Amino acid sequence: MNNKQISSLLNQLADLMELKGENPFKANAYRRAARAVENSRKPLDELEKGPEELPGVGKGTAQAIREIMETGRLETLDRLLKELPAGLPGLMSIPGLGPKSIHLLYHKLGITDIGNLEEALKQGRVRGLPGFGEKKEKNILEGIRRMKERPRRYLLIHVLPVAETLKERLAKHPDVERVEAAGSLRRMTETVKDIDLVVATEKPSSVAESIVSMPEVTEVINHGETKVSVMIHRGFDIQVDVRLVPPDRFITALHHFTGSKEHNVRIRQRAKERGWRVSEYGIHDPERGEVFTFSGEEEMYRKLDLPFIAPEMREDRGEMDKKPDELPRLLKTGDYRGDLHMHTRWSDGTASVRDMALAARERGYEYIAITDHSHSLKVASGLTPDDLKRQREEIDAVNEELDGITVLAGTEMDILPDGSLDFPDEVLEELDLVIASVHSGFRQDGKTLTRRILNALENPHVHILAHPTGRLINRRDPYEVDLDRIFEAARKTKTILELNSNPNRLDLKDLHLKRAKEEYGLHFSINTDAHSPEMLDFIRLGIATARRGWLEADDVINTFSLDRLRKRLDEIKQHK
DNA sequence: GCCGTTTTCGGCCCGACTGTTTTCAGTCG
Numbered sequence: 001m002n003n004k005q006i007s008s009l010l011n012q013l014a015d016l017m018e019l020k021g022e023n024p025f026k027a028n029a030y031r032r033a034a035r036a037v038e039n040s041r042k043p044l045d046e047l048e049k050g051p052e053e054l055p056g057v058g059k060g061t062a063q064a065i066r067e068i069m070e071t072g073r074l075e076t077l078d079r080l081l082k083e084l085p086a087g088l089p090g091l092m093s094i095p096g097l098g099p100k101s102i103h104l105l106y107h108k109l110g111i112t113d114i115g116n117l118e119e120a121l122k123q124g125r126v127r128g129l130p131g132f133g134e135k136k137e138k139n140i141l142e143g144i145r146r147m148k149e150r151p152r153r154y155l156l157i158h159v160l161p162v163a164e165t166l167k168e169r170l171a172k173h174p175d176v177e178r179v180e181a182a183g184s185l186r187r188m189t190e191t192v193k194d195i196d197l198v199v200a201t202e203k204p205s206s207v208a209e210s211i212v213s214m215p216e217v218t219e220v221i222n223h224g225e226t227k228v229s230v231m232i233h234r235g236f237d238i239q240v241d242v243r244l245v246p247p248d249r250f251i252t253a254l255h256h257f258t259g260s261k262e263h264n265v266r267i268r269q270r271a272k273e274r275g276w277r278v279s280e281y282g283i284h285d286p287e288r289g290e291v292f293t294f295s296g297e298e299e300m301y302r303k304l305d306l307p308f309i310a311p312e313m314r315e316d317r318g319e320m321d322k323k324p325d326e327l328p329r330l331l332k333t334g335d336y337r338g339d340l341h342m343h344t345r346w347s348d349g350t351a352s353v354r355d356m357a358l359a360a361r362e363r364g365y366e367y368i369a370i371t372d373h374s375h376s377l378k379v380a381s382g383l384t385p386d387d388l389k390r391q392r393e394e395i396d397a398v399n400e401e402l403d404g405i406t407v408l409a410g411t412e413m414d415i416l417p418d419g420s421l422d423f424p425d426e427v428l429e430e431l432d433l434v435i436a437s438v439h440s441g442f443r444q445d446g447k448t449l450t451r452r453i454l455n456a457l458e459n460p461h462v463h464i465l466a467h468p469t470g471r472l473i474n475r476r477d478p479y480e481v482d483l484d485r486i487f488e489a490a491r492k493t494k495t496i497l498e499l500n501s502n503p504n505r506l507d508l509k510d511l512h513l514k515r516a517k518e519e520y521g522l523h524f525s526i527n528t529d530a531h532s533p534e535m536l537d538f539i540r541l542g543i544a545t546a547r548r549g550w551l552e553a554d555d556v557i558n559t560f561s562l563d564r565l566r567k568r569l570d571e572i573k574q575h576k
Numbered sequence: 577g578c579c580g581t582t583t584t585c586g587g588c589c590c591g592a593c594t595g596t597t598t599t600c601a602g603t604c605g
Contacts (some may be wrong), residue, residue: 570585
């Protein structure tokens, strides 16, 4: 049982307890414990004093965690699963329905799933219940329709341009003083559910009016004085929530709607210790009858004796408990000097070596590495050793021709299903950079896959392990690899782990990066794996993910000067 | 169920919005 699986069982238990109508604080205690387990830097069986070490885990939840670790099951959970109909938790995802309503529907009308809920609604049986009227009935039906129609979360890359267009358009509105994206979009989480915008304006109704009359709007969900929610269609459907606030409340509102919810809870608790209350309208001091507002978020954090915490770190993953000088100085876009993983027409890319070099130079890079696939990857027309030699000649010519950019000759070499590498050492030693990765046989069991990767890490010529878990967001689960063994091996061999910036991958992900850095002190390489010049822009997602993983410039070899980079690559070879 | 040098009991983040009420409960973010 890994941490993720343990936390998922605890969350499931919390949901069912709430549905059953148990003390919501108790359910919440299990949720907090689940979060603590998920965010734990170490696997649970490596904690010295057991689960109680984690914040929010006490006697009761620790007992539950132990039971899961020992037996793989949780008896209270099994009992509730037997007691409550299997479809009941699914009702929680209907907008407008919460645990209290579902509890009531189940007990009074015997509603057990979406099917018979719809039936009961259409027969008018629901509206008789206490607290349920005609409108609520309509809203629930509407909620069911909306839930069935739309996917849960969208990839960040698809939503970013839509949000930016909306933002630019609103910024031009004469009554808008300021507009910013908030929510998970501002925190740059890998997927987002909706678009949150915060607008500073003295004339909310005028702005609200122009929002609901935008051409993309397919549905107005909410049209109030301070909040407008619409569904828009731009290639796909997505909900947009716009908060309209007076200009002096803009910062506290932006902070509030940026979240995360968990971070905000910690902020409010901290304010409470000082006798204050925090809301989207400001920090309220009831004793002196004052409301503090701010001109920047830095100022707001300072008021609470906190250093500025970047949006990407606001997840209650320890950022609130660090002393100011212990917080990382997060990697910035300007720190990035070169992309070390990309493809050309030699394998499955669309551009030439020269095109990629020019595109990189335009972006201000000092160097790149061309890393086409190796010959076993037939679907991507991988290169033979002979192709590599001829490609090297082309790279030399480009280096000769172009000033201001250096092109390194590399490979993305397959780690074959039997654990061997696709090129012999005498081919590898001719290259400036060797990336190893798994592209086949990822349904092998965890042990075999882990062994394959460990074997690649042992090879003195392998500098970087690419997309270590192989996951595709919303499409393919990560390989069943033992990441801690891989991290340990990377530490011993000084091998660098990749953060692949492809929007479908983002692999390693934020939590893995944080753990690999804090527990193993590893170095990383953030690359786009671009197959065309435009794809170099995926780096934005990679840098955002690195920031979410608390990485600093010095943790990332792409921030090194070319000299330092070469030394670091050399060191790997010498060390192994 | 968790937590605490102002607390080992009595709290547990805050406000808007909606729909159902005639003073409030449930849901949401």
